[in-house]
Amino acid sequence: MTSQLSHLLENDNHELRVKMKQTLKDPVFKPLYNLSLDEERELAYQRLKKFLEEGHVSVYDFQTDPRRIFAAHEILGLCDGSVATKLTVQMNLFGGTLLKFGDKPSFKPILDNISVLEDVGCFGLTELGYGNNAVEMETTATFDEKTDEFIIHSPSTLSQKYWITNGYCHAHWAIVFAQLIIKGESYGVHGFLVPIRDKKLKVKPGVTIQDMGYKIGLNGVDNARLWFNQVRVPRENLLDAFSQVNKNGEFSSSIKGKRSRFIKMADQLLSGRVCIASMTIAACRSTLYNTIRYSQSRLGVNSDGTSSAPLMVYQLQQKALMPLLAETYALTLGLNKVKNNFAQLQTEQNAEKETSKDLIKMCCVIKPMVTWHSENTATIGRERCGGQGYLACNRFGEAIAGAHAGITAEGDNSVLMQKVAKELLEETTVQEIIKETSLSFVPGAITRLVSLSKPLSLVKIREKRVLSKLALKMQKAKGKEEIFQRWMTEESDLVQDVALSYGERFVLENFSHICKDQNNPLLEKVYDLYGAVLIKKHLSWYLQEGILNSSSVKKLEAKIAKGCKELGERLEELLEGFGIPSHLVYAPIAKDWQTFNDKEDDNVGEVSKDHPFIKSEKKEEKVKKEKTEAAEKPSTDKKSSTTKKAKTKAEAKAPVKEPV
Template identity: 35%
Template sequence: MAEQSTVPPELGVDVAELTALLDGTYAEVRRSVRELLPAYASVLEDAETMTRAEFRERVKDVVLEIAGTGAAGMGFPKEYGGGGDIGASIAAFESLALGDLSVLVKVGVQFGLFGGAILQLGTQRHHEAYLADVVSGRLLGCFAMTETAHGSNVQALGTVATYDPETAEFVITTTRPEAGKDYIGNAARHARVAVVFAQLEVAGEGHGVHALVVPIRDEAGEPLPGVRIEDDGHKMGLNGVDNGRIWFDPDGTVRVPRENLLNRFADVTEDGSYVSDIESPGRRFFTMLGTLVQGRVCVGGAGISAAKTALTIAVRYGLRRRQFETGTGQDAEGSAGETEQLLFDYGLHQRRLLPRLARTYALHFAQEVLAGELHDVFSGIRTDEETRRLLESRAAGTKALATWHATDVIQECREACGGAGYLAVNRFAALKADTDVFTTFEGDNHVLLQLVGKGLLTDYASEFSDLDQLGMVRFVAGLAVETVLERTRVHRLLEQIRDVLPGGDNWEADTGLRDPNYHLAMYRFREEHRIGGVARRLKRGVDSGMAPGEVFSRVQDHVIAAARAHVERLVLEAFVEKVASVPDDSGELKRTLNALCDLHALSGIEADRAWFIEHGRLTTQRSKAITREVSELCRQVRPIARELVDAFAVPEPLLRAPALIAEDPA
């Protein structure tokens, strides 16, 4: 646990040292990708000057060039041309997210989704048949899960794969128009093969959703017989990615060999027997989806990278743009002769950007923890079921918070740059358009937080692994309220808060506000109180005779609030632990990180102060003291704001903000 910080009046930071800390274990991977990206900076302009068809081809060519460098395939086994390092692949993807996001998403579709599904859901026969060509880019494919009628509810997909024992083939059919695969990246133009998720039927019995490798185009790029493909058309952003719809004719034309079933978790024998080591269909389904968690980790990391780019532009603009006379003939940095004040010397401007900058650092370190856990699980270092469930929950929650943060940061940064920020020549337009979908693809954020909330309520018990809202309600209805309250330890958390507050129960005191133990105690109290509140509401609804579905519907907002509080605590813990890991003799680095961590923690409490006041954790006096402290921290961080964004190491050509920072001194 980090000790209480003592922030001096002036902070300083060595940019190279801070960049090294941010880059972490995979510093060399991140550096090599950042050095690679400027060669493709022109893609940012191509997005505006080329037709959609031209831009798609340009993006495809760039993706293939990146594949040739090895940067896109780091997570695949070395025997197939990859790097054999899952952690390195996450670091590379996060770094690629500093560049054009159509390129990034197409990389994600090809290597993360399509290739990742074959790697994680297939077995050696699939790896040998496909992976070398996937990693090299010789075989382009798509990940055909989402349908027009079903996105989040994957278990209700309408595409069917029926086994024909006479030919040892699966017949792939689209059962109704709205069961067509939709919004599928790479489908409209470039994919020759799809990993298709379909309801598996064997001898008239359904076995739930499984994945199969299904060719959809010939070598000339034409749809195969029985396959109908349609372009999704122009989108808000990411128009370098060819999203499309796919239908499989219901007349039985589309057939694939039995061996095309990705059979890591279940198989069909030649005579038509269904076999699986996982007896529960629900457990089997979620085990399958759990292997695809890397996509959520990558999207969350990409959101954080996009926020870094936006903050770099906005902070640098605020340090050169002047507005309104100060009346002193001197600005806050002591420069005489220019009486108009820098934007960043206004307290409001600091308040708009610096807490968001601190939160970006917090999410970066939380993402670092998550990526490490992913690497350990998928590399076989940690194989227990509990660790895997915790990883899935953490990935869902971090993705939600990180992508919402990106949306918020990019909007605030655009506004902080005024009319110039609205010009398409600057990156904000593309960042806003391209990242907006991050909040819904790889899982709608609200649905993901429901997953987190369910896990908190069931304590990750294996018998509740099926995502069934009614099952969760029934489970909670069977609990004694006292059991839930004991598990949430509210009374003990109150004692912890009192222990770290100078003066014990003296809630009027404004001391101890920069104590990380106090911050964590407050975040933990909120989390545990909200979990207990959800359980009580669920039980009360069931006890009153309300239908389980109605009960859950009425408490969904509380489930989301509990889940969000849980993930916020994880994010803060990651930041506090990172600060604690920095040697005390590092001097300025540790003091700077302490200040950022304090700013993040107190900003979070301030933003939710109404809740803390309602629940007796803050008095109005202490709430006001926190507001003053946040403003003071902003003033202390402001002199090093440029260094803090420079440490993100966004390559200069990728900032592409000539109307904002063209004259910005280095």
């Protein structure tokens, strides 16, 4: 049964996943925490190189089975969010965009090199002045008929490309998004392949690259600011799958309208959302695993006052963690459904065809749901593990900061939810609005039809009701100005609610189908708890609408308490279902944390002894240099004292005895 659960959660490419996990046995993947910015970036690069050299994935997988690429994100998400982020830009945003819109013979050598990191790329969409509203960006690509080239230019401070992953250290190429200008006329945002460094990583003339510096997390990612000063690229470098410019400067496109062309051009953001959700849900499973394992082994007060009760027996711990466990299962399964649908549709279509509206909604809703949930799980887990939760090697900091990057990148979560709500609204008919509005006047009739044992019915009612309510409000708004006011300044809660209730219904319904297929009583318990927790989350809404009453509230509370207790008794099976092999369990709290804290073992908060990165020549040189500098410093210098605090990073790592 256990393997049934892990098979289910890791739904596709099982053999490939086993191989990927094997690769992560290489010592380079072992964690190191006390590193400088340069070291963190170098380590992330080495890890990515090692992973890609094994040949697990290729950019061409997008044409055959994109789930292989999503799986790579998931497996790396268990290990290092920085590496997964570098991968997502290299493989999906850069590689995927080039493949989809620039699959031509001259780019073939670059495409072939992407999967082995011989050609590294970045994706220049965001500008300092234009993030979620990137369609308004200022960077220009002006066609020069005389030389048959585009001139890429950043005209202002706000137009600098901002946050560009892989940009500061490693990228040879950038896909630069810019307003296409021909003979003074603008044709909207298009993508251009621009060389930014040569093979020896020397920055190309006209390109300025600056460091974004130290961030709250993912410091292995080299984010950059980029400027272009009249940089010329051949006409060939326009990614021209749907828009072309001939040598006479004549523009043609199969897509009408600048905004539609922009959306099409940024299409890879859609799979990007699935990639981000994949890496984040894996990190979430890992966080929850660590939290629960510690809760099982950490002893707290018992009835006789002794420290002999595992934290996990406390109702407080169970009620905090079991709903998160249930939601993690539900979201993993929901994400699998999105991946499967994506793979099915993507392999059937080419760049010219429309992506299905359902798939767009699913991709846009699953990233917010997963990243918000992961952030919440890491924050709650941190607190539930007390002081241990605050130690870097127990990985909560990484998980929180990683989830936040996911919340913002590839479209801010709340902005994506607006997009989902807009799509849903466009699909709503007047008849549906009338039906739902009239039903809202007869709550008693609904109450008789639904029951807490059928959470899906309740969730469906909410989905329809909030959508109809929004549709009715928006119907009354006339003209662009009034629509903007209503949407952006009056009904934002309802807009978010519409998207969320759609996402929750989608995830719960998918879970319900899986339960029917699997016939697994434990999985059904997880489903029941997730359903009950969803209803509780929106309890005030159900009460206001008269769909639930005070007696159902009591039943709901009892159901949740019972569900938490029952799952608490089946943790071995449920955690094994996460499919995390022991070599990828890094947090000391998830293992023998007493041995880790042995008096003889001055581990300085690190879990890896003899890490190859520390032993590298570069590192040894650095240690030598630091030692020489320390010896040369006058003895009055307080910093040269040999207290533990003042040790160099490399020296501090030396005494680590045994890895846990």
